[in-house]
Amino acid sequence: MLMENEPGALSRVANLFSARGYNIESLTVAPTEDPTLSRMTVVTAGDDAVVEQIMKQVNKLIEVFKVSDITEARRLERELMLVKVRAEGGEARAEMERLARIFRGAVVDVSPDSYIVQVAGDRKKLDAFLRAAGGANILETVRTGVCAIARANGKGK
Amino acid sequence: MKEITGAEIVIRSLQAEGVEYVFGYPGGAVLFIYDELFKQKKVRHILVRHEQGAAHAADGYARASGKPGVCLVTSGPGVTNAVTGIATAYMDSIPLVVISGQVPRRAIGEDAFQEVDAVGVTRSCTKYNVLIKRVEDIAPTIHRAFHIAASGRPGPVLVDIPKDITAELCEFAYPKSAPQLRSYNPTAEGHIGQIKKAMALIKKARRLMIYGGGGIISSNAAGEFTKFCEELGAPVTNTLMGLGGFPGGHSQFTGMPGMHGTYETNMAMQHCDLLLAVGARFDDRVIGNPEHFARESRHIVHIDIDPSSISKRVRVDVPIVGDVCAVLKKMRELLPKHPPDAKALKEWWKQIAEWQEKKCLRYKKRAGVIKPQQVIEALHKITGGDAFVTSDVGQHQMWAAQYYAFRKPRRWINSGGLGTMGFGLPAAMGAQFAHPDAAVACVTGEASILMCLQELSTCKQYRLPVKIVNLNNRYMGMVRQWQEFFHGNRHSESYMDALPDFVKLAESYGHSGMLVEDPADVEGALRDAFARKKELVFLDFVTDQNENVYPMIAAGKGLSEMVLAEEL
Ligand SMILES: Cc1cc2nc3c(=O)[nH]c(=O)nc-3n(C[C@H](O)[C@H](O)[C@H](O)COP(=O)(O)OP(=O)(O)OC[C@H]3O[C@@H](n4cnc5c(N)ncnc54)[C@H](O)[C@@H]3O)c2cc1C
Ligand SMILES: Cc1ncc(C[n+]2csc(CCOP(=O)(O)OP(=O)(O)O)c2C)c(N)n1
Numbered sequence A: 001m002l003m004e005n006e007p008g009a010l011s012r013v014a015n016l017f018s019a020r021g022y023n024i025e026s027l028t029v030a031p032t033e034d035p036t037l038s039r040m041t042v043v044t045a046g047d048d049a050v051v052e053q054i055m056k057q058v059n060k061l062i063e064v065f066k067v068s069d070i071t072e073a074r075r076l077e078r079e080l081m082l083v084k085v086r087a088e089g090g091e092a093r094a095e096m097e098r099l100a101r102i103f104r105g106a107v108v109d110v111s112p113d114s115y116i117v118q119v120a121g122d123r124k125k126l127d128a129f130l131r132a133a134g135g136a137n138i139l140e141t142v143r144t145g146v147c148a149i150a151r152a153n154g155k156g157k
Numbered sequence B: 001m002k003e004i005t006g007a008e009i010v011i012r013s014l015q016a017e018g019v020e021y022v023f024g025y026p027g028g029a030v031l032f033i034y035d036e037l038f039k040q041k042k043v044r045h046i047l048v049r050h051e052q053g054a055a056h057a058a059d060g061y062a063r064a065s066g067k068p069g070v071c072l073v074t075s076g077p078g079v080t081n082a083v084t085g086i087a088t089a090y091m092d093s094i095p096l097v098v099i100s101g102q103v104p105r106r107a108i109g110e111d112a113f114q115e116v117d118a119v120g121v122t123r124s125c126t127k128y129n130v131l132i133k134r135v136e137d138i139a140p141t142i143h144r145a146f147h148i149a150a151s152g153r154p155g156p157v158l159v160d161i162p163k164d165i166t167a168e169l170c171e172f173a174y175p176k177s178a179p180q181l182r183s184y185n186p187t188a189e190g191h192i193g194q195i196k197k198a199m200a201l202i203k204k205a206r207r208l209m210i211y212g213g214g215g216i217i218s219s220n221a222a223g224e225f226t227k228f229c230e231e232l233g234a235p236v237t238n239t240l241m242g243l244g245g246f247p248g249g250h251s252q253f254t255g256m257p258g259m260h261g262t263y264e265t266n267m268a269m270q271h272c273d274l275l276l277a278v279g280a281r282f283d284d285r286v287i288g289n290p291e292h293f294a295r296e297s298r299h300i301v302h303i304d305i306d307p308s309s310i311s312k313r314v315r316v317d318v319p320i321v322g323d324v325c326a327v328l329k330k331m332r333e334l335l336p337k338h339p340p341d342a343k344a345l346k347e348w349w350k351q352i353a354e355w356q357e358k359k360c361l362r363y364k365k366r367a368g369v370i371k372p373q374q375v376i377e378a379l380h381k382i383t384g385g386d387a388f389v390t391s392d393v394g395q396h397q398m399w400a401a402q403y404y405a406f407r408k409p410r411r412w413i414n415s416g417g418l419g420t421m422g423f424g425l426p427a428a429m430g431a432q433f434a435h436p437d438a439a440v441a442c443v444t445g446e447a448s449i450l451m452c453l454q455e456l457s458t459c460k461q462y463r464l465p466v467k468i469v470n471l472n473n474r475y476m477g478m479v480r481q482w483q484e485f486f487h488g489n490r491h492s493e494s495y496m497d498a499l500p501d502f503v504k505l506a507e508s509y510g511h512s513g514m515l516v517e518d519p520a521d522v523e524g525a526l527r528d529a530f531a532r533k534k535e536l537v538f539l540d541f542v543t544d545q546n547e548n549v550y551p552m553i554a555a556g557k558g559l560s561e562m563v564l565a566e567e568l
């Protein structure tokens, strides 16, 4: 959604979700090329009726300029993840580097017994990386939440 | 251009909006504003006795006049006291502009004296709210506040102004035309394609039911609505919020729908083949359980200015987003090409008449005991059905709604959505300010009236001749009724013990009071009270303690599952 880049606009959207009992799986927000507008991407879940209500309720907020549901649209979806992983001994370190490469990620910080790996992609890809790395090796993860954009001719698959 | 203070800008902005009355209560954060109020005469300040009263009075003024109500409160406790009133207006879509003082900008966030995050506290009960940060923003923000409060689906807007800004200087120029807001642009005209679809359904319908709500009142569309209904010839119901949108005594009017609606209306809502919903929001008190409601197959056309009201609880077939008045005008133009089926209509009325045979609003009078229904009927008679009637919340509210038969819009002023006890008296003050010469009655209960009783003092100060009709059953009757039906008749904390002597109480505030205990005295007392055109009279009617409101549908049940009086 596009909304006025004003203090309070974010809390109004967040408040609406909690006040009406809609869940937020992730939420990202940042200013757009027009500095008076921010773009927010919210990932939520609900049946068609719930999503329809969410759209209407969000649209009703005075600061919200435009809302689109891009669930069904052709879209690009990206999330950035930083993962601190265990990396002790040559073999483990090599294995982790390989894994990062497979996922088109990069090792961005190195310490004697751990790496920080950066991976970007859609949610499935990030989940897959975590699975591949193995739960025991993961010390800490930070994810930005999803941002998404509809492709040109975004309607239809 | 000359520079003036932020405080003066606030007042000059209110003047520019044509505000007659500001209901308020002073305090530290708004002292500069009060100082400016003092220096001028155009905007009249009404000093209430509690900020809840200020918000309700502004709300009552708005409902009675159709103009936005304005209130002014100080920071901290001033604004928290007003929250109940703001939420009440929000739930019923009433336009209010609330101006609250805030601690100086540099102190915000420091837990300063009387600091409350007013914008945070009122976020979910305002249509819009904003903290002003610069003196030059005051005028455009107030301008926007009035526009947002009164347009589209109306609602309360809160403008929070830090004290230091009200002392700063700035040039004043009030915007002349309506603000252009890219993110807020309510649709007034209905989509013509949708309107045509609706008309086609109307033409085909064999059992049309018209369900009109508060949107008719806020759209000032009672005239248009009434004509359209008459042209259609179908049965008409008005929700608790829509009463007066169609004349209560009209032969097509079948009474209120819902939990305490009439048998015939609820049966018709359930068994019609086309339901035309006009500015009504399928509230749970009206349709009960949506699953039961949806069980019967019928088409639904829904006119509402707020898209989020449509298909929220019940899926509708033809949504029409737009202003009731504009849409009905268009529909009336198209009606000659889509005449309703006269023969089918006749059959439908035969069915309605059968349901009406139940006479579900009949009640038994008893010698020596005042029936609450009879007080309302007498009130109708004495005031010619033309008074502004406010109410509190409880059984008395339902009886007022069922038995007063409101003939005109804006005459019935009650808290439907939030159900706020304490609303009635301050709302009556607001209505009386809007219509100084009109008869204004506050129908209340002995529990509700105690919640904003302090406003009796305001009534004295401004010589407001409100007539208080207290249906005193010594119970929180509505609570007792639910306990009787659903909690084994255990009256847990619903008995009103240690009640004041209301006559003496009224007198102590400088008003007159009357105690009425005999049914034979009801009409006379009311006549006497309303003849005292300049006085507030507190009528304390001692009513049947065990009377219940019928018909009744239990929460969560379907519309056909009514409990009628004689079945008990
Ligand atoms: C104790 C108690 C018992 C109650 N029992 C009942 C009962 O038995 N029956 C009953 O009906 N109610 C009852 N209520 C009231 C109920 O809770 C609701 O407040 C009420 O039913 C809502 O009325 P409404 O649908 O007309 O909507 P409102 O709350 O009046 O909403 C108006 C609708 O119209 C729309 N609108 C506003 N302006 C316009 C415009 N210009 N053009 C188009 N649309 C517009 C709005 O978007 C909104 O959807 C009871 C309340 C209490 C406290
Ligand atoms: C502020 C508030 N608190 C509690 C309630 C719950 N409530 C609804 S009706 C009612 C009893 C009202 O009693 P009274 O004013 O005597 O009216 P009656 O039902 O007896 O006519 C109560 C407590 C409410 N609606 N509002």
Ligand SMILES: [Mg+2]
Pocket: B394, B445, B446, B447, B471, B472, B473, B474, B475, B476, B477
């Ligand atoms: Mg009572």
